Amino acid sequence: MVTGRARRIVRIAFLLIALGFGCGAVASNWDGVAAGFARLSQRSISLSVAAVVAALCCGMMTWRALLADLGSPLPVRRAAKVFFVGQLGKYIPGALWPVIAQMEMGRDLGVPRSRSAAAFFLTLPVQLGSGLLVAAVALLTAGPDALAPYAWALLLVPVLAVLLEPRVINTVIGFGLRRLGREPLERALTRRGMLAAVGWALAGWSAYGLHLAAIVGDLTASEDVLTVLLFSVGAFALSWCLGIMTFVVPAGAGVREVAMVAVVSPMLDQGAAIAAALCSRMVIIAGDLLCAGAAAWTARSSVCARPDESPRNAL
Structure with missing residues (x-):
């Protein structure tokens, strides 16, 4: 039986290998990567950051819609x-670190741990299913050849569509809780709640596409803005979905970037594609930090403004 220590060693080794190959790719194409970064404008970076913040907020609303539907x-x-x-x-x-953190912070607001966990794990198939669908539509519209090497990933779309049917997912959740010896959820998911979550997820993919399009627009010779936007939406959605399928590295580190370089290669040379992938990663990290800092500050300000209001009463 594989021990926890062995699993950590495997994860670290995988990450180091991925980073090693990534650094090698950057080094071997350094002139092109440097030239790509030099072509990025401050305006494009600012637009990219703003689009990422909007996309992250849509992700939060996806999770919030599921949590609300669960009660x-x-x-x-x-x-x-x-x-x-x-x-x-x-x-x-x-x-598991994100779900553990959300379970503990949610408990302080009166949210049962099981409900927080259910909302967290439901967010993943919602984003994965909507992301693969968006990637297929966007890339087929922008250029069918760009999707061909990744058509196998689309086989998951009908599976996820069935899984996201409330009657099916409620049965799966109930079975899982019984196997774990836990009490069933107080409220079942509804079709209305699921549609709200999917709607926010689709809005998020549009914002993520705009984030990548702002970067790619500076790196490509194409003047067809619509094609660049559609291609960017599809490329980001597909690379994100491929990254989320890899759970052994933090935040899909390396996997998403490798996939993005491959997907955008029909539009960018390799050096520019690597620059776009690296810039996208840095912008998303900055967006995560900005959103976390702003959310913590506004929540604290709200509590300080109403010191007599307890978290449970605020619900």
Whole structure:
């Protein structure tokens, strides 16, 4: 039986190998990478950061919609604090740190741990299913050849579509809780709540696409803005979905960037593609930190402004 220590060693080794190959790719194409970064404008970077913040907020609203449908509607400020601060745990090796953080912070607001865990794990298939669908539509519209090497990933779309049907997912959740010896959830998911979550997820992919398009627009010779936008939406959604399928590295580190370089290669040379992937990663990290800091500050300000209001009463 594999011990916890052995699993940590495997994760660290995987990450080091991925980083090694990534550094090698950057070094071998350094002139092109440096030239790509030099072509990025301050305006594009600013637009990219703003789009990422909007996308991250849509992700928070996806999770909040699921949590509300399960019976724990949270005010936006407090939901943002739990979600964004908890999401910083994704940068720690191991897939469970974000959900552990959200469960503990949610408990302080009267949210049962099982409900927080259910909302967290439901967010992943919602984002994965909507992301693969968006990638297929966007890349097919922008250029069918760009999607061909990754068509196998689309086989998950019908599986996820069935899984996200409330009657199916409620049965799966109930079975899992019984196997774990836990009490069933007080409220079942509804189709209305699931549609709200999917709607926010689709809005998030549009914002993520705009974030990448702002970067790619400076690096490509194409003047077709619509094609660049559609291509960027599809490329980011596909690379993110491939990254989320890899749970052994923090936040899909390395996997998403490798996939993004490959997907955008029809539009960018390798040096520019690597620059786009690295810049995208840095912008997303900055967005995570900005959202976590802003959410914590606004939530604290809200509590300080109403010192007589307890968290449970605020619900």
